[in-house]
Amino acid sequence: MHKNRTVALKQRLSGYQRKALILEAARGVFLRNGFEHGKTSEIAKGAGVSEAMVYRHFSSKAALYRAVLRQTIREQNENHAVLxxxxxxxxxxxxxxxxxxxxxxxxxxxxxxxxxxxxxxxxxxxxxxxxxxxxxxxxxxxxxxxxxxxxxxxxxxxxxxxxxxxxxxxxxxxxxxxxxxxxxxxxxxxxxxxxxxxxxxxxxxxxxxxxxxxxxxxxxxxxxx
CATH class of the missing domain: 1.10.357 (Tetracycline Repressor; domain 2)
Incomplete structure (x- = not known):
């Protein structure tokens, strides 16, 4: 029952939500391991999606890494404005x-x-x-x-x-x-x-x-x- 409910919740996630989960998982993996050693399989596991789903949202590991960096830049700009x-x-x-x-x-x-x-x-x-x-x-x-x-x-x-x-x-x-x-x-x-x-x-x-x-x-x- 619990497993079915988890699957149902995952199915209700929008594409935007899945992408956000992948991006958050990617940031953690890249932080720990860097770009070269960060694995998309580990990112997929952290986001709770398949590796194929990762590539559906991001064309390559490099594209995903660039997205992480863009997010970092946006956050840094926001922090600068606040401080x-x-x-x-x-x-x-x-x-x-x-x-x-x-x-x-x-x-x-x-x-x-x-x-x-x-x-x-x-x-x-x-x-x-x-x-x-x-x-x-x-x-x-x-x-x-x-x-x-x-x-x-x-x-x-x-x-x-x-x-x-x-x-x-x-x-x-x-x-x-x-x-x-x-x-x-x-x-x-x-x-x-x-x-x-x-x-x-x-x-x-x-x-x-x-x-x-x-x-x-x-x-x-x-x-x-």
Missing amino acids: MSTEQGTAGLIATLKRYFEIVVAQREERMISQFRLIMLSLAGDGSYASLVYRRALRMTGRSILEALKQAKEAGDLHGEILDPADTSMFVEHIGTVMSTICALPAAHQPYGSNQDALVLSALRFCCRGLGFTEEAITRHLGTG
Whole structure:
């Protein structure tokens, strides 16, 4: 009876739904194994369809891989629009970091949180997906980060040497990715000692201090004492 019901549910799936299932399964396989070693048979199994069905929706493994990359690009563009502040200099950079850590800690943006998990999965595999995401992120944000740091320096909000914008972006990204993984754990298993709001501010202060922002600038732009 259960088997018949499962078959019936599969039959009711639309072509669009099957394609989405295949695409999601493909992303997991390619993340773990890369393009060369990712097998369409494994993708089919993960999607719960036949291998022939995979090729009915995608003409080749390369076409499926390109579809995964297009999806990644769309998601990255959406994330960029959500995170990046329209403000300039110190205010803009701190506002962006605050929004980023709010998403990381609160775990309310399921789309973004799942992407953090995909990054971790890729890093545990061949790393090609994570490398693609990182390179593209640097192209999208590197110039604006450098400009914000320069403006902060000119305003007297930053002391010491301006860090390389690529390193700056990656340091923050790595902290957020690991924090996201930990914050997804059951509350009893989380090692952090602060509540969500305090944890956001702690992560934000940690990064701002590392970038060289003065305590006065951090406090002024956070509006806290």
